[in-house]
Amino acid sequence: MGDLVYFLNGRKAEKIEAVTFADLRMQESDIEEILRSSIDMICDDEESMLIVGQQVKNEKNGRSDLTAIDNNGNIVLIEIKRDRKDIEGRKEAFEFQAIRYAASYATLESTEDLVKKVYAPYIEKYRSEFELGVLTSYELLIRKLNEFLRVNKAGKSFNKKQKIVLVASDFDEQTLSAVSWLNSNHVDMSCYKLTPFKVNDEIYLQTEKVLPVTNYEDYYVNLMDKSLATIVKRNKGGTRRTLPKIDSMLDWGVVKEGDVIAVKDRDNEGILLANGNIMVNDKEKSMQSWLKEIYGWSSVQTYVFAIHKESGKSLSQIREEYMTQQAMEASDDF
Structure with missing residues (x-):
């Protein structure tokens, strides 16, 4: 192979x-x-x-x-x-x-x-x-x-x-x-x-x-x-699958280490780490595994169900807004 x-x-x-x-x-x-x-x-x-x-x-x-x-x-x-x-x-x-x-x-x-x-x-x-x-x-x-x-x-x-x-x-x-x-x-x-x-x-x-x-x-x-x-x-x-992930969002500065990430329609919260994982009750978990545990599903739309507490927006919304803004600025340059 x-x-x-x-x-x-x-x-x-x-x-x-x-x-x-x-x-x-x-x-x-x-x-x-x-x-x-x-x-x-x-x-x-x-x-x-x-x-x-x-x-x-x-x-x-x-x-x-x-x-x-x-x-x-x-x-x-x-x-x-x-x-x-x-x-x-x-x-x-x-x-x-x-x-x-x-x-x-x-x-x-x-x-x-x-x-x-x-x-x-x-x-x-x-x-x-x-x-x-x-x-x-x-x-x-x-x-x-x-x-x-x-x-x-x-x-x-x-x-x-x-x-x-x-x-x-x-x-x-x-x-x-x-x-x-x-x-x-x-x-x-x-x-x-x-x-x-x-x-x-x-x-x-x-x-x-x-x-x-x-x-x-x-x-x-x-x-x-x-x-x-x-x-x-x-x-x-x-x-x-080619959409930017949480590491890119951290690099952009649209979210940052220490931000509180809440779960859509749940009371659960965690702290965003510099590597994109979540700290919950002193345990580090990937965002996907954390959400899977909470909802009990086999797989979860990570960026739709993870909510940035300070802005009240989902990570998907934050990512889309940033990418749209960058696209508009790029078109203005031409």
Whole structure:
């Protein structure tokens, strides 16, 4: 594999080459559990997500890997393959397998439907991760799901659309070509590369959003041109993942070390640190992990739900205002 990362050993940068999940003797189920526990690995900071199902059967006994709902009320199907060899070895194309599963979810008409058919079996499998209290599992889940939709103002858009996320350590050209075409024809499908690296006895995972990109034509397979790998490397696209992060906002001076960061619609507060993390009750946490603990979701729109207490604005608003101002000043210069 050609992907390379570097780590600092003292003042020397040492090159590490990617390994494969097969080298690590990891199965698809291992990758599935990693993503179930850490779905924010493949979420934008502008996205909230709640995992609601795992290995859910449809009427034809097909099993979807992970099922989630996002902050727009879309049901999200997350399908996983270990590597390119697994994708190419399937009788049915990776992307079309996912489409069949998504089609079965399109029939769900209400949150009650989703809880009964998908979410309830999930909580039964992972009861230790939920605090039921005096509530039945159904009561807890319907409350949790409805709160997620209400806070994200997505109640009216519940399951109006379905999204598909494909995850693998590498993709073949045919899959990338098909996904590009589907995206250009308004099917919401993403491809994420999840690449393992081994340093001594530690395993590190690098995530990269391969699709969608700005210009899908770059990914269509040209049967007369075998240079797709070069094109893939060159075109990363402009997605929301490229928005500046909290470190940039600190550099700009729009927020500063010691500012109080509050949580939207909650009483929780923390102190912003110079590295962009939050200090809460003498413990340093990343903003994402702090918000996930508070809301109990799998992933949280970090910059929407983190509120700068002094200004009363979300970090997203502050960032947008600054970037708009800079763009206006730049245009005035011309």
